[in-house]
Amino acid sequence: xxxxxxxxxxxxxxxxxxxxxxxxxxxxxxxxxxxxxxxxxxxxxxxxxxxxxxxxxxxxxxxxxxxxxxxxxxxxxxxxxxxxxxxxxxxxxxxxxxxxxxxxxxxxxxxxxxxxxxxxxxxxxxxxxxxxxxxxxxxxxxxxxxxxxxxxxxxxxxxxxxxxxxxxxxxxxxxxxxxxxxxxxxxxxxxxxxxxxxxxxxxxxxxxxxxxxxxxxxxxxxxxxxxxxxxxxxxxxxxxxxxxxxxxxxxxxxxxxxxxxxxxxxxxxxxxxxxxxxxxxxxxxxxxxxxxxxxxxxxxxxxxxxxxxxxxxxxxxxxxxxxxxxxxxxxxxxxxxxxxxxxxxxxxxxxxxxxxxxxxxxxxxxxxxxxxxxxxxxxxxxxxxxxxxxxxxxxxxxxxxxxxxxxxxxxxxxxxxxxxxxxxxxxxxxxxxxxxxxxxxxxxxxxxxxxxxxxxxxxxxxxxxxxxxxxxxxxxxxxxxxxxxxxxxxxxxxxxxxxxxxxxxxxxxxxxxxxxxxxxxxxxxxxxxxxxxxxxxxxxxxxxxxxxxxxxxxxxxxxxxxxxxx
DNA sequence: GCCGTTTTCGGCCCGACTGTTTTCAGTCG
Numbered sequence: 001x002x003x004x005x006x007x008x009x010x011x012x013x014x015x016x017x018x019x020x021x022x023x024x025x026x027x028x029x030x031x032x033x034x035x036x037x038x039x040x041x042x043x044x045x046x047x048x049x050x051x052x053x054x055x056x057x058x059x060x061x062x063x064x065x066x067x068x069x070x071x072x073x074x075x076x077x078x079x080x081x082x083x084x085x086x087x088x089x090x091x092x093x094x095x096x097x098x099x100x101x102x103x104x105x106x107x108x109x110x111x112x113x114x115x116x117x118x119x120x121x122x123x124x125x126x127x128x129x130x131x132x133x134x135x136x137x138x139x140x141x142x143x144x145x146x147x148x149x150x151x152x153x154x155x156x157x158x159x160x161x162x163x164x165x166x167x168x169x170x171x172x173x174x175x176x177x178x179x180x181x182x183x184x185x186x187x188x189x190x191x192x193x194x195x196x197x198x199x200x201x202x203x204x205x206x207x208x209x210x211x212x213x214x215x216x217x218x219x220x221x222x223x224x225x226x227x228x229x230x231x232x233x234x235x236x237x238x239x240x241x242x243x244x245x246x247x248x249x250x251x252x253x254x255x256x257x258x259x260x261x262x263x264x265x266x267x268x269x270x271x272x273x274x275x276x277x278x279x280x281x282x283x284x285x286x287x288x289x290x291x292x293x294x295x296x297x298x299x300x301x302x303x304x305x306x307x308x309x310x311x312x313x314x315x316x317x318x319x320x321x322x323x324x325x326x327x328x329x330x331x332x333x334x335x336x337x338x339x340x341x342x343x344x345x346x347x348x349x350x351x352x353x354x355x356x357x358x359x360x361x362x363x364x365x366x367x368x369x370x371x372x373x374x375x376x377x378x379x380x381x382x383x384x385x386x387x388x389x390x391x392x393x394x395x396x397x398x399x400x401x402x403x404x405x406x407x408x409x410x411x412x413x414x415x416x417x418x419x420x421x422x423x424x425x426x427x428x429x430x431x432x433x434x435x436x437x438x439x440x441x442x443x444x445x446x447x448x449x450x451x452x453x454x455x456x457x458x459x460x461x462x463x464x465x466x467x468x469x470x471x472x473x474x475x476x477x478x479x480x481x482x483x484x485x486x487x488x489x490x491x492x493x494x495x496x497x498x499x500x501x502x503x504x505x506x507x508x509x510x511x512x513x514x515x516x517x518x519x520x521x522x523x524x525x526x527x528x529x530x531x532x533x534x535x536x537x538x539x540x541x542x543x544x545x546x547x548x549x550x551x552x553x554x555x556x557x558x559x560x561x562x563x564x565x566x
Numbered sequence: 567g568c569c570g571t572t573t574t575c576g577g578c579c580c581g582a583c584t585g586t587t588t589t590c591a592g593t594c595g
Contacts, residue, residue, distance in 0.1 A: 028567035
């Protein structure tokens with residue numbers, strides 16, 4: 001997949017053009033980059049079919065440039081631009097308050113190319129003497145430089161969601177009539193840059209005072225009458241905006257984003273002779289919608305788009321054509337089919353897991369402790385698997401309301417064989433297979449391993465199919481199309497793993513799998529009872545991948561689920 | 567540079583806040 005590389009170059013071109021104040025051409029490159037980045041196909045395949053120009057935002061000029069990148073690995077136009085501005089734009093732009101115009105000014109007047117140059121110039125008070133700059137700006141640059149140098153990663157959704165909900169609850173205690181979390185958290189994006197809060201209140205000053213002086217706050221970035229931003233002690237930025245009830249829907253829509261989706265929606269409004277902003281839909285001066293999101297969509301002649309879909313990946317067109325999927329619901333999950341107990345590397349007993357799963361409203365769950373050679377995970381040998389089966393049988397007699405299925409998570413070895421014998425596996429209800437070693441094999445070998453596991457009649461599920469760990473390990477090189485095909489043909493389910501740093505398959509791959517006709521299973525892979533609540537992250541990811549309940553096997557009630565499993 | 571349910575030319579999303587300005591440019595979301 002060269003998609004990422006092509007998109008990166010197109011984005012860099014946009015950066016460089018932006019420094020020169022080129023406006024609309026910049027936007028064109030950004031749009032093309034977005035298209036390529038989230039394309040469900042390999043860009044090389046699209047080129048081979050001669051269909052580059054059919055992609056949204058890609059015309060003659062950019063398609064030729066893409067071909068050049070694919071053919072030569074580089075692009076002359078881009079190389080020339082880089083020569084004009086030989087500087088580390090990305091690093092400099094990561095400093096809050098530094099945009100393309102300022103970066104250009106700093107380069108032209110002071111020759112600043114990177115963060116070191118910037119720091120030196122600021123400390124020698126050279127920046128404050130530049131036109132449009134001053135003492136405050138220079139001071140601000142020095143402050144924000146420290147943060148930029150830390151290279152703050154985006155934070156995992158699973159980490160930030162509880163924090164955002166805590167802050168929301170705090171603000172709800174004030175004199176407010178409504179508080180909502182917007183932004184990428186509401187879209188349930190896998191990683192999050194900041195927290196966006198929208199508030200309706202009759203006491204704006206009280207709310208802003210409280211917000212900017214919360215215990216968690218390290219620094220107030222801006223403080224206005226309608227909008228304030230703070231940085232928390234853990235480095236996370238939180239923005240809070242006040243709105244009237246009559247604008248709340250359009251505000252929620254706008255601040256939920258994504259940015260690209262907003263731009264598309266505003267264009268649609270213009271085409272219909274209206275204007276859309278965060279205060280509402282306007283015909284002339286008159287507000288004609290805005291109280292609720294539903295109202296805004298209706299006014300624009302669109303189907304309501306769930307927040308998880310708002311990424312400008314085709315949902316706008318689908319909405320206009322009444323073709324949006326009916327997304328799987330958070331409440332539709334009837335069971336969790338991968339979890340670990342204190343029989344291997346989990347921290348809670350089977351009973352504790354079962355009681356917690358029962359409280360979550362599940363009808364069934366599978367205990368899938370590690371087996372065979374995975375010694376660091378306290379894996380079970382075959383005699384202990386048999387013992388555990390007996391223990392689960394006994395528990396099922398005791399338990400009421402939830403059925404515990406007997407399972408294991410087996411390892412797929414470097415040649416695609418399982419590390420537990422068929423004689424043992426045949427007595428189990430659920431066999432989860434996963435790659436836990438040899439990640440560095442090449443694409444062919446890794447793909448062959450997984451295909452071979454899928455063709456094994458004992459295997460029901462392939463867990464965390466691509467092996468990626470966000471911020472830690474890239475996905476293995478795999479022929480995903482081949483895997484999807486075999487998954488469909490053998491009836492082997494692909495997992496959507498709900499661990500906050502896995503979310504594997506990820507959203508865009510889920511969409512490809514669903515399109516290919518695969519059936520998926522959303523599991524938590526919980527290693528303790530409290531991790532069972534991570535299910536919502538997996539469901540969110542499936543929703544972002546346009547999955548419907550028919551695509552997700554564990555939305556089935558127990559009887560039907562068992563039938564499908566066999 | 568892209569695009570078309572008014573258009574193959576003339577548009578291209580829009581507002582809050584800050585700092586450095588006497589009226590606005592730049593940044594951010």
